[in-house]
Amino acid sequence: MNAPDLASRSSASASAPASSFVAPTSIPDYLDRLRRALAGADPALVQDALYDAEEYLRSELAENPGKSEAEVIAAVASSYGAPDEVAEIYRDTEVTVQTALRAPPAPPRKSILGRFFGVAAEPRTYAALFYMLLSLATGIFYFTWVVTGASLSAGLAVLIIGIPFVILFLGSVRVLALVEGRLVEVMLGERMPRRPLYSGRGKPWLERIKDMFTDPRTWGTLLYMLLMLPLGITYFTIAVTLLSVSVSFIAAPLLVWFGDVTTDLQMDGWQVLNFNGYDLTTSLQGWELPFLLVAGVLLLFVTLHVARGIGHLHGQLAKNLLVKSSQYD
Amino acid sequence: MSELDTQIRKFQKELSAGTVSLALLAVLAAASEPMYGYQIAKRLEREGEGVLSGKQSALYPVLRNLSAAGLLDSHVEPSASGPPRRYYRITAAGQGVLHEWTIAWRATRDSVDSVLEGLTHERA
Numbered sequence: 001m002n003a004p005d006l007a008s009r010s011s012a013s014a015s016a017p018a019s020s021f022v023a024p025t026s027i028p029d030y031l032d033r034l035r036r037a038l039a040g041a042d043p044a045l046v047q048d049a050l051y052d053a054e055e056y057l058r059s060e061l062a063e064n065p066g067k068s069e070a071e072v073i074a075a076v077a078s079s080y081g082a083p084d085e086v087a088e089i090y091r092d093t094e095v096t097v098q099t100a101l102r103a104p105p106a107p108p109r110k111s112i113l114g115r116f117f118g119v120a121a122e123p124r125t126y127a128a129l130f131y132m133l134l135s136l137a138t139g140i141f142y143f144t145w146v147v148t149g150a151s152l153s154a155g156l157a158v159l160i161i162g163i164p165f166v167i168l169f170l171g172s173v174r175v176l177a178l179v180e181g182r183l184v185e186v187m188l189g190e191r192m193p194r195r196p197l198y199s200g201r202g203k204p205w206l207e208r209i210k211d212m213f214t215d216p217r218t219w220g221t222l223l224y225m226l227l228m229l230p231l232g233i234t235y236f237t238i239a240v241t242l243l244s245v246s247v248s249f250i251a252a253p254l255l256v257w258f259g260d261v262t263t264d265l266q267m268d269g270w271q272v273l274n275f276n277g278y279d280l281t282t283s284l285q286g287w288e289l290p291f292l293l294v295a296g297v298l299l300l301f302v303t304l305h306v307a308r309g310i311g312h313l314h315g316q317l318a319k320n321l322l323v324k325s326s327q328y329d
Numbered sequence: 330m331s332e333l334d335t336q337i338r339k340f341q342k343e344l345s346a347g348t349v350s351l352a353l354l355a356v357l358a359a360a361s362e363p364m365y366g367y368q369i370a371k372r373l374e375r376e377g378e379g380v381l382s383g384k385q386s387a388l389y390p391v392l393r394n395l396s397a398a399g400l401l402d403s404h405v406e407p408s409a410s411g412p413p414r415r416y417y418r419i420t421a422a423g424q425g426v427l428h429e430w431t432i433a434w435r436a437t438r439d440s441v442d443s444v445l446e447g448l449t450h451e452r453a
Contacts, residue, residue, distance in 0.1 A: 048389075049386075052390075054412050055367060055414060055415075056389075058408075059365075079370075079374065080384060080386050085386075093390040093391065
């Protein structure tokens with residue numbers, strides 16, 4: 001055991017002094033220990049770790065029908081690992097495997113110019129840009145889903161079928177949260193859960209339904225989905241506006257020099273590029289064109305940086321509303 | 330924990346970092362149908378010590394990362410005993426990678442073996 005391991009282990013047991021000495025006797029108990037041992041880790045990692053542990057424990061229990069839950073859990077400590085050990089493994093493996101399997105990140109560019117233009121070489125930039133365009137569609141969908149579901153729930157509440165409807169609606173929202181989490185992770189690079197959280201397994205189903213209502217994540221997700229409409233519209237507008245302005249700034253000079261565009265022509269106002277039915281024209285004068293080209297290229301790169309920035313901020317928002325809230329309770 | 334134990338643990342950990350991926354790919358390449366986490370863990374357990382000298386919980390994150398890298402395919406099926414299980418199957422890309430990794434592994438093993446042999450001769 002090297003020094004960092006010891007440190008993480010002692011901090012894990014310090015947060016749960018009793019758990020280190022008494023072995024857990026039930027699956028919820030084991031998962032609870034694991035959650036506490038992972039306190040402070042990435043919430044998405046915590047959710048995955050709990051899901052994996054639960055799959056293993058339940059399978060082990062099903063394989064050994066003769067044994068009690070406590071016996072199975074005691075046996076598991078040597079094969080799967082005690083909660084503290086498992087927590088340590090997840091912290092470690094996440095780091096090592098990711099660095100081993102992912103393509104090595106490009107060395108950070110030193111110069112300011114390198115950093116400014118280097119953004120175009122990173123795939124994440126285009127993924128974030130694509131997410132901005134896609135968010136209009138997903139935003140409209142989520143918003144419609146939540147508004148329809150919520151108003152139908154409220155309207156049907158007076159009838160018997162209102163209750164199952166509310167439960168189905170909240171269940172569907174949780175599934176959508178997982179789907180959106182995958183989108184955010186793939187396109188924006190923010191680590192999100194890859195498995196749903198089965199916190200209520202083993203409890204009676206009434207209890208589980210109650211948990212769904214008291215889970216802050218359910219409400220966080222609803223809020224997120226409502227927010228997605230205005231955000232989606234904003235992201236889409238920013239992306240389309242910046243892209244079309246910078247592309248036409250770049251295209252106008254090139255078309256004048258290599259194509260057939262009449263310069264210095266005002267038609268119903270001032271235009272960068274205008275198609276009047278017969279040919280392309282521009283209101284710009286010849287000497288202005290090189291400046292326009294430079295401005296267009298700069299603006300295009302600024303757009304890419306804006307996409308990265310928005311992608312990062314949105315990743316944080318998604319993480320806070322979709323996963324963070326109830327991880328450490 | 331003694332100094333020697335620490336060194337052994339550390340070595341096993343470093344050794345397993347790469348070999349676990351190889352072992353998982355091999356198990357899934359040999360399997361006739363998709364397997365889920367627990368099954369894979371039990372399958373590897375039968376091979377005894379070595380790669381799996383650590384805990385079986387270490388397999389799950391590796392499975393997930395292999396899947397994210399496109400070497401494994403996965404799908405979810407409901408199960409009666411717990412949360413829905415995720416079944417893994419090797420992809421064509423995974424087969425290709427496994428082939429290359431196997432060659433790399435054998436070359437490493439042979440060269441390490443021959444170096445170690447030199448050691449025993451020297452001692453004797």
